[in-house]
Amino acid sequence: MNLSLNDIRQKFRDCGLKSTPQRASIYQALVNSTAHPTAEDLFAQVSPTYPMLSLNTVYYTLTVLGAAGLVHEVNIGHDRARYDANLSPHHHVICQGCQDIIDVMDSRLDSLAPPTGLPKDFDITSYQVAFRGYCGACRQSQKSIATSPSGQHPVSSYRRIVWARV
Amino acid sequence: MNLSLNDIRQKFRDCGLKSTPQRASIYQALVNSTAHPTAEDLFAQVSPTYPMLSLNTVYYTLTVLGAAGLVHEVNIGHDRARYDANLSPHHHVICQGCQDIIDVMDSRLDSLAPPTGLPKDFDITSYQVAFRGYCGACRQSQKSIATSPSGQHPVSSYRRIVWARV
DNA sequence: TGCTACATAGTAATCATTCCTAAACAGGAA
DNA sequence: TTCCTGTTTAGGAATGATTACTATGTAGCA
Secondary structure, eight states: OOOOHHHHHHHHHHTTOOOOHHHHHHHHHHHTOSSOOBHHHHHHHHTTTOTTOOHHHHHHHHHHHHHTTSOEEEOSOSSSOEEEOOOSSOEEEEETTTOOEEEEOOGGGGGOOOOSSOOTTOEEEEEEEEEEEEOHHHHHHHHHHHTOTTOOOGGGSTTOOOOOOO | OOOOHHHHHHHHHHTTOOOOHHHHHHHHHHHTOSSOOBHHHHHHHHTTTOTTOOHHHHHHHHHHHHHTTSOEEEOSOSSSOEEEOOOSSOEEEEETTTOOEEEEOOGGGTTOOOOSSOOTTOEEEEEEEEEEEEOHHHHHHHHHHHTOTTOOOGGGSTTOOOOOOO
16 A cells, blocks of 8 residues: 555544554554555564554554554454455455465456355355465475375374464 | 264264264353354353363364364454354354353355455455344343433443444 | 653463363284 | 273363553543
8 A cells, every 4th residue: 555654644543543652663564565454464574663652552452453443353264363454345365374364356356146044034144255275385385295205193282283274 | 053962972983083072062062052252252152061171171172173163253353262063164253241142043144255356376265254233132221321311431441341343 | 941641661360372281092913 | 791992081280362450650631
């Protein structure tokens, strides 16, 4: 996207939000990213400019921006929250290896019929398609694990078994 | 579904899993539920029968069953993991009020075209549609908040602002 | 310029989940 | 049937993301 700080100040004003340097920087970092960063990612990105910045503030800012509708939380798992300032309708492709998220804007996905068999009084407000799979790099490393000479399945390391999320 | 403990023992054997009473009970509780319970829910459900059961065991069991492909994790947010033993292809409707999840089996959703604009070497293995909205009960309570005489927006309580997940 | 409510930062608390360890047990071998 | 071995279980401790609390700072309005 690439909004200037001035654009952002204006946007905040339009939404009735106070504009502070920290808040603007956090939002700018998010708007200018397509990587769906975590709170920690944003913190790391903005920290050099605002060394006193608290991770707490990042969380608070994301909450406020979320309530204002400027930011969405992206669900790819229960582990940690990732954020997105892309407000145009879109969907996601998630690599199950590196957990990278790629935006998908495919108009064919924008008009799915509401599902059948729901309780009558259920009110659908939005939907999203999450595609899962493996990016090129992760397919490579998968293959090398599958054919590794040891044949040792990585499951042995206690708990960290990864399975296909649904 | 309603599998007997014997069916389950057989299923475990087929998958090369040891069958223990705890494991079978946890799996049975999950298979017989459509509520997509959390680990804690399952723990609460099985605990009366096995008072010594540890929540730890529930997590370990879910991990093992997941690796065996008998169980899937359902993502509706980053907060806590919910589980599903329904292996037939299906999608979900999530109430943003009570966080209830309803299974949707609508064959029209089972053959979406792969999205355009992906890197060539990305390998899509599955996808899922998540519909969001509000169930009848939650629509009612929403309405009563919106028209409440105080007009107080619930945002005031510090951090717990809930916004539409994407 | 001064006031006031909201924002920030620091620290502490919370809570789901994972890790570690010793004891118990399932399932195959003798 | 009994024994052995590796897996499973339970308990307690640790981790890590997120939230809560609180004092101080500051944006934006009068």
